Amino acid sequence: MKFSLGAGLFFWPKAQVEQFYQQAMHSDADIIYMGETVCSKRRELKVKDWLGLAKEVAQSGKQAVLSTMTLLESPAEIQTMRKYCDNGDFLVEANDLSAVQIMHELKLPFVAGPAINCYNLSTLKVLIKQGMMRWVMPVELSGDWLKALLDQAQQANLRDAFECEVFSWGYLPLAYSARCFTARSEDRPKDDCRYCCINYPQGRQMKSREGQDVFVLNGIQTMSGYQYNLINEIQNMQEVGVDIVRVSADSEQAFKQLSLFKQQLLNPEYFPLDQQKECNGYWHQIAGMSSKA
Template sequence: MKPRATKLALGPLLYYWAREQVFDFYRAVAGSAADIVYLGEVVCSRRHELRAPDWLAIARALAAAGKEVVLSTQALIESESDLKALRRLVANGEFIVEANDVGAVHLLAGTAPFIAGPHLNIYNSATLELFRELGAQRWVPPLEMPRAMLSALLQETTAPPATEVFAYGRMPLAFSARCFTARRFNLQKDGCEFRCLEYPDGMLLSTGEGRPFLVLNGIQTHSAAVCNLLPFLPELRELGVQVLRVSPQAQHTIEILDEFRTCIEDATRAASAMQRLAPLMPGAACDGYWRARPGIEAAGTAS
């Protein structure tokens, strides 16, 4: 049996962009190669360039353009106002929700199907089956999960939901209560002056030797290297991965989606696509996690 064609998803916007830039971006996404688009503020509740009704308006426009739209929940939920926003999102009644916190699963379970996001820590079949029973119709493995582990997990799982893998982008590695962008300017989070607006791809953090290492994105810490699984599309498909996630960046996201689409249709074009992608990426490529190596490593480099 021929496996179903792999779908392309555009992950939620992780950075803080000016309002018009966000609207322009999603107008372009409407005509892009993405099949699925995740929307909403997932990082910081202080970011307010777009309010909930703005996101819903974008969601409707993308749905009208034929995209499957998912509303993503904030990953770190601390306060009653965070919970209020979460409840409103869960009850939107129009679009499926990506749960990025167990609190979101609690509110969704038994009421609506949902997507189990990459921050739910699903590492084994018992947990995946539990979330499936509660309504997960698709799931995203933790970013650090290697190919071999994902393969074993899917073999051990009874009727697994569809699998989506984070295939391209700087990886969200950690969350904190502290805002590291504000800290850089000796500001407190509550008086952050929204400095992350000035860094549409986050703030680069380098080692004392000048090696790009991490990226500060408010309360989130990203890899400076860009996860790129484009060379692994045949094995992703063989594993039964149905959806590949591309994470938005300030420039070239639409072209990157195009390159993934090209290679989904013809994997022999991966080598030339990687060459075209290199100048479009905000950092060096990495794929270590997929190969059960430190995540920072890229294929072909010595450990």
């Protein structure tokens, strides 16, 4: 089983991003995803900057993967995505079906990101035919659903055709919208957002009337209010056939989590979840923001 560091979902200054990936190169991650996946207005790093970081990551001995945007709204965004897809050196995580199509046209293998709605064997077959070599399970699926789907893939003699990766720690990316909720929270129109996301390095917490953390607003992305944590499910995931465990690049805390997850695989112990901050509900087919031992 390998461990990956997912693409950063928040908007950080360029210097902070570069420092983060310098640390990532010395972390327990085997695979490092990078690139802007949320909003094209987040231009602290350009395409050439991401490609430069990817080269450094590859030289450090880790697999570098470039992640594409999840919601595309203009021809210019498609052109930028095409540059990522046709980079010539690195594997690409396709987070939109247009990226899947481009990768298929280029006859290049790709990773199907968690934003692609792949819930059954028929969709897996289509993506494999298009060139998918790694599938990241949508975050809302359960452990039982995953086991059943991987069993079906085994029976269809397809299980060896792709790797399976599971988002296992961090704020869950739940939904995307053409509206920018962070700008709206500051009473700004999207077209004049003034890049205010950069003022919230871990998004804006949205609380219920009872004071419970319900969501995190991250530009056009809505995330879970609690951090997803499947550290107690490592052994189960390994038995089911999960190949890669993903830790989200939420903050420098991700590096600690990578180490804990790796230790858990070697020397399992029970980690009680903080029910005020952490959840694992989707995995257990209960309310998403709930946690279960």
